[in-house]
Every structure is written in structure tokens, then in C-alpha cells.
Amino acid sequence: MNPEPFFQLDRVIHEKGRLAIMSLLAASPLLSFTEMREALGMTDGNLSVHIRTLQEAGYVAVTKTFLLRKPHTTYNLTPAGQEAFKRYIDLLEQIVAQNKKVS
């Protein structure tokens, strides 16, 4: 067994909630907080904390605009976030492939 892929897994993305958020934003860019919360079934507090961690890592960017004169905030993956997420999914794929060979 090659232990490398396990230890290369990005800690920021590996947490289950953040993995779900990254996957959601990879599939649907520019979601609002409410859209994300509903898609993921997470609490406000949980979602906020994870988004903040992803922002601090430089993986998620926030855009504040106005929609029908009301403030509207959307979230998207940054180029660094897209790159890190692609790398993470590639590592998961290697881990699955190693373990499918075995079983």
C-alpha cells in the first residue's frame, strides 16, 4: 500500500462539511448563503464557520452585490480553491482505486 495519498489529503477540505460545501460550489458557482444552507441541510452556525475557514484558506470568495436593491451575497470557489479541490478529488480517486483492487 502506498501511504502517500492519505497524508497528502488537504485538511481544510477533508472535513465532511467543508467537503460538501466545496463539492456544491464546484457544481454550482455563485450560490447564496440560503441556497447553500438548503442544499446541504446545515445549520446557519455550522455553515458560517466552515465558509470562514474556506475563505481563510483562500478557497472560497464572497461577492456582495445588490439584487432588486437588496444586498445579495454569493459564494464561489477561487482559482486556488478549484485547484486544491481537483487535487483532493484526484487523491480520493487514488485511495478508492487502491482499495477496490484489494477487495
Place this chain on the structure above:
Amino acid sequence: MNPEPFFQLDRVIHEKGRLAIMSLLAASPLLSFTEMREALGMTDGNLSVHIRTLQEAGYVAVTKTFLLRKPHTTYNLTPAGQEAFKRYIDLLEQIVAQNKKVS
């Protein structure tokens, strides 16, 4: 995006070090502590703590025997551990498949 697979990921297995240990034992049953430590490049302390967590979850069993009159301890996945690990890898596969479709 279907958020189910993310939230179903087993917390005990999802931690990177424990995921590596489970994969190693799935591939090579009945390893000694030293063999595991060398295969994974983990410290004694780290490996001990993770093995204890996996034992407490009922996923890893310890067998104490004698080898050339010296005590010899080996580790292996229990049937529950094999089952949980298979389920975990199946979920990872779904997550990879969802995300490969997207990119």
C-alpha cells in the same frame, strides 16, 4: 448535488491517519505494530492513539501470541471493520463520481 454521501462518511474512518490504517489492514491482515508503523511512517504515539480509537469502535482486533518465545501482537480488521470500511470506500467512490461528472 446529493449531500447524502458526505454526511454518511464514518467519522471514525474519515480521519486521515485512521483511513490509512484501515486501508493497510484491509490490504495486509495481521500486521505487527512495527510493520504498521514502518508502512505508514507514523510515530508510535500517533499510531497507538488511532489504533485505540479503531479498537473502541470495534473495527480493529488485537491478537497476542508468541513468536520464537517472544510476545507478538498483531492487528486485523474485524468483520464490522471490514463492513464499515467497504461502506466508507463506496461513499468515497460516489463522491469522486459526482465530482468527476462536474469537472
